[in-house]
Amino acid sequence: MPWHGQGAYAVWLSEIILQQTRFEQGLPYYLKFIESFPSVNDLANAPSERVMQLWQGLGYYSRARNLHKAAQTIRDEFGGVFPNTYEAILSLTGIGPYSAAAIASFAFGLPHAVVDGNVYRVLGRIYGIETAIDSTKGKKEFQALADTLLDPKLPGDFNQAIMNFGATHCTPQQPKCETCPFNKECSAYLTERVQTLPYKEKKIKLKQRFLHFILLESDSHIIVQERRGKDIWQGLYTLPMLELSDDRLALDNDWKGFFKTQGWTGFRGELALIGEESQLLSHQKLKMRFYRAAMPDTFVGQYGIAKEQAASYGYPKTIAAFLQKKKGSAS
Numbered sequence: 001m002p003w004h005g006q007g008a009y010a011v012w013l014s015e016i017i018l019q020q021t022r023f024e025q026g027l028p029y030y031l032k033f034i035e036s037f038p039s040v041n042d043l044a045n046a047p048s049e050r051v052m053q054l055w056q057g058l059g060y061y062s063r064a065r066n067l068h069k070a071a072q073t074i075r076d077e078f079g080g081v082f083p084n085t086y087e088a089i090l091s092l093t094g095i096g097p098y099s100a101a102a103i104a105s106f107a108f109g110l111p112h113a114v115v116d117g118n119v120y121r122v123l124g125r126i127y128g129i130e131t132a133i134d135s136t137k138g139k140k141e142f143q144a145l146a147d148t149l150l151d152p153k154l155p156g157d158f159n160q161a162i163m164n165f166g167a168t169h170c171t172p173q174q175p176k177c178e179t180c181p182f183n184k185e186c187s188a189y190l191t192e193r194v195q196t197l198p199y200k201e202k203k204i205k206l207k208q209r210f211l212h213f214i215l216l217e218s219d220s221h222i223i224v225q226e227r228r229g230k231d232i233w234q235g236l237y238t239l240p241m242l243e244l245s246d247d248r249l250a251l252d253n254d255w256k257g258f259f260k261t262q263g264w265t266g267f268r269g270e271l272a273l274i275g276e277e278s279q280l281l282s283h284q285k286l287k288m289r290f291y292r293a294a295m296p297d298t299f300v301g302q303y304g305i306a307k308e309q310a311a312s313y314g315y316p317k318t319i320a321a322f323l324q325k326k327k328g329s330a331s
């Protein structure tokens, strides 16, 4: 791994980028970040738009915001030096017990067991544990077991080994039990519970949302808006967005009301539906519709942003793909 032996900052970057992200997808992002911000202070001093733009396409954007905030805390409160105790690492924004244990053990050789999805699966199966891994009781039980198994002399190696074993051998589907060194003692294998362990009690309920975006552009300008509220894509930019509560097209009256809330007056144009997309987030299902209208001349100077400037912002991947497609079809 390119971050091995590169210090706590590199380990931390890789940990945050690889949360909920496959290695192959996360690696280019890690390389981009470490090249753009070689030190934690470089990251702390970067404008947030730049951080969000580099993160574009990786999803779970709160990770990028937290990364930036934590870098600023390290700069301001730890003299720009990555903290070297578990408690101090855990105090940073966006770092939970899992990441703190990973950074503490990989970067500083501290004896803290990492319990990620791979570790839950390996321990749950070998020990035949039926306590739900998404319950408070289960989290405590698995952490306590991992702590007792940890080799205090080589905590980083131990953590890496068990995580890799889960990722490559004791995989969620079709684990390689026949060739597994634990198959004489693995409770799940011996009692035919490999497919049911580890156990989870909660099913995630997906909220369906209906989002309508309007592409208002001239040759040189476009309207994009920063997402400021506590909602998906916070800190990123999108086309102006209207949300409806059910699955219907946005009508002229819907847009009229929307324009009013934006304080935009003088729009008399026609709106045309030009595209539809769906996107699945961890807790939400998005149905997205795209409309187009010519931007009134009066809007250009008042609300429009020069297209070159808008191109330097970070966008959610569906919006970025839509804008790219539009650009391609226009050129």
Ligand code: SF4
Pocket: 122, 125, 126, 169, 170, 171, 175, 176, 177, 178, 180, 181, 182, 183, 186, 187, 188, 189, 194
């Ligand atoms: S025997 Fe199968 S389920 Fe048990 S640890 Fe090995 S790979 Fe995993």
